[in-house]
Amino acid sequence: xxxxxxxxxxxxxxxxxxxxxxxxxxxxxxxxxxxxxxxxxxxxxxxxxxxxxxxxxxxxxxxxxxxxxxxxxxxxxxxxxxxxxxxxxxxxxxxxxxxxxxxxxxxxxxxxxxxxxxxxxxxxxxxxxxxxxxxxxxxxxxxxxxxxxxxxxxxxxxxxxxxxxxxxxxxxxxxxxxxxxxxxxxxxxxxxxxxxxxxxxxxxxxxxxxxxxxxxxxxxxxxxxxxxxxxxxxxxxxxxxxxxxxxxxxxxxxxxxxxxxxxxxxxxxxxxxxxxxxxxxxxxxxxxxxxxxxxxxxxxxxxxxx
Ligand code: HMG
Ligand code: MG
Numbered sequence: 001x002x003x004x005x006x007x008x009x010x011x012x013x014x015x016x017x018x019x020x021x022x023x024x025x026x027x028x029x030x031x032x033x034x035x036x037x038x039x040x041x042x043x044x045x046x047x048x049x050x051x052x053x054x055x056x057x058x059x060x061x062x063x064x065x066x067x068x069x070x071x072x073x074x075x076x077x078x079x080x081x082x083x084x085x086x087x088x089x090x091x092x093x094x095x096x097x098x099x100x101x102x103x104x105x106x107x108x109x110x111x112x113x114x115x116x117x118x119x120x121x122x123x124x125x126x127x128x129x130x131x132x133x134x135x136x137x138x139x140x141x142x143x144x145x146x147x148x149x150x151x152x153x154x155x156x157x158x159x160x161x162x163x164x165x166x167x168x169x170x171x172x173x174x175x176x177x178x179x180x181x182x183x184x185x186x187x188x189x190x191x192x193x194x195x196x197x198x199x200x201x202x203x204x205x206x207x208x209x210x211x212x213x214x215x216x217x218x219x220x221x222x223x224x225x226x227x228x229x230x231x232x233x234x235x236x237x238x239x240x241x242x243x244x245x246x247x248x249x250x251x252x253x254x255x256x257x258x259x260x261x262x263x264x265x266x267x268x269x270x271x272x273x274x275x276x277x278x279x280x281x282x283x284x285x286x287x288x289x290x291x292x293x294x295x296x297x298x299x300x301x302x303x304x305x306x
Contacts, residue, residue: 004232006269010044010209011037011256013284014065015080017241019049019058020252021288027061029287031068036280037238038072041272042256046103046235049080050089056245063089066097076100078143082117082124087131091138102135104128104175105145108162109152112183116147116246121166129173136174144175145211149195150187153248164198177207179235182222184250185215189225196229209233212254213247214240219254220262227268234259239281240293255294257281274300 014033018025030048037045047069053060062079071077078101081087091098106124107113113121132142148155149163163180170178180195187195192212199208210226210233212219223234240255260272278300281292292298 001228003227003266004230004268007227007232007234007263008043009256009259009270009272010046010078010233010235011042011238012046012211012235012253013037013237013239013241013256015046015048015059016235016244016253017237017239017284019056020243020245021058021241023288025058025287027064027068029284030061030065032287033238033280033284034065034069034077036276036283038075040276040280041270042277043074043271044076044078046078046080047099049082050086051080051082063093066090066093066099071096078103080105080145081131081135083127084130084134087134091140098138099140101141101143102131103143103145103179104131104170105147106166106170107147107152107183108158108166109148109155111154112148112152112247115154116244121169125169125173128170128175132174142175143177143179144170145179145181146170146199147181147183147244147247149180149199150182150191151184153184153250160194160198163195164201167199167202171202177209177233178203179209179211180226181211182213182219183244183247185213185219187212187222188218189221192222193225193229196226196231200229205230206232209235211235213243213250213252214254215249215251220258223254223259223262238277238292239285239297241284252293255281255292255297257292257294257297257300261296261300
C-alpha cells in the first residue's frame with residue numbers, strides 16, 4: 001500500500017506536555033521550548049491553553065507565553081480554547097499575538113467530557129459553536145480535538161460509532177479538521193483504524209490527525225496503522241512529555257523524536273532536523289530534572305557520546 005511521502009507534525013509538548021506537570025515551569029522555559037522546536041523545523045506548535053487556571057494551573061501563564069514567543073515565518077501556533085471566555089482571552093492581545101488556530105476539545109465519552117470540561121458532549125458542542133463561529137469570522141482556523149476515541153478511563157472501550165457521532169457534531173458547527181486522540185494510550189492498530197475510519201465518514205483524510213498517548217507503548221504502531229489509511233498529520237510531544245490531568249493513569253504523548261526517527265527511516269519527509277529536536281527535548285527535560293522519555297533520543301545521545 002502507498003504511504004504518504006510527507007508528514008506534518010504538530011508538537012503539542014508545550015501544551016499537552018507541560019499541562020500535566022506538578023512542578024512550576026516558568027513562562028521563560030516554555031518560550032525557550034517553543035523557540036527550540038521551531039528552530040528544529042516544526043511547522044506547527046501547540047503553545048498553551050486558555051482554560052480555567054483553577055482546572056489547569058500550569059497553563060495560567062498562557063498570555064505571557066503567547067506574548068513572549070518570537071514567531072518564525074511559516075510556523076503556525078495553536079492554543080486550546082474550551083469556551084468563549086477562553087477564546088476572548090486568546091484574542092485579547094494585539095493581532096500579531098493571536099493564535100493561527102484554536103482548538104476546541106470534546107470527547108467521544110460522556111464521562112470524560114464531564115470530568116475534563118464539566119459538561120456533557122451535547123453541551124460542549126453548544127459551547128463550541130459560538131467559539132468556532134467567532135474564530136472563523138476573525139480568520140482564525142479551528143481544529144477539534146476528539147478525546148477517548150478508543151478508550152476512556154471511566155467508561156472503558158469506546159465504540160467507533162461514538163467517534164463518528166462526535167466527528168459529525170464537530171463538522172456541523174464548522175470545525176475544519178479533527179484530531180483522533182487516544183487520550184489514555186490504550187489503543188491498538190485495529191481499534192485506532194476503526195476510530196479513524198469512523199472519522200473519515202465526515203472529514204477528508206487531509207483533515208484528520210492522529211494524537212496518540214503512549215501509555216501502553218502502542219503509539220508508534222498506531223501511527224503506522226494511520227499512515228496506512230493515508231493520514232499524514234500527527235501530534236506528538238518532544239521528549240514524550242505529557243498527559244491530561246483529567247485522564248488518570250495516562251502518560252505522555254508519543255515522543256516527537258521517536259516518530260521522526262521512524263518516519264525518516266521509512267523515507268517519509270517531515271522537514272524536521274532530528275538532532276536539533278533531540279536538543280530541544282534535552283532542554284525541557286533538564287528544566288524538569290529528568291531524562292527525555294524517548295528511546296530514539298537516548299540511543300542517538302549515547303551514540304553521540306560514544
Ligand atoms: P466550569 O467550572 O464549568 O466553568 O469549567 P464555568 O463557566 O462555570 O466558570 C467557572 C469559573 O471558571 C469562573 O470563574 C469562570 O470565569 C472561570 P470564577 O467566577 O469562579 O472566578 N473560567 C475560565 N477562566 C479562564 N479561562 C477560561 C475559563 N472558563 C471559565 N476559559 C472549563 C469549565 C471548560 C472552563 C473547565 O472545565 C476547564 O478549564 N477545563 C480544562 C481542562 C483541560 O484543560 N484539560 C486538558 C486539555 S484537554 C487534553 O489534554 C486532551 C487532548 O490532548 C486530546 C487527548 O489527548 O485526548 C486535547
Ligand atoms: Mg492529549
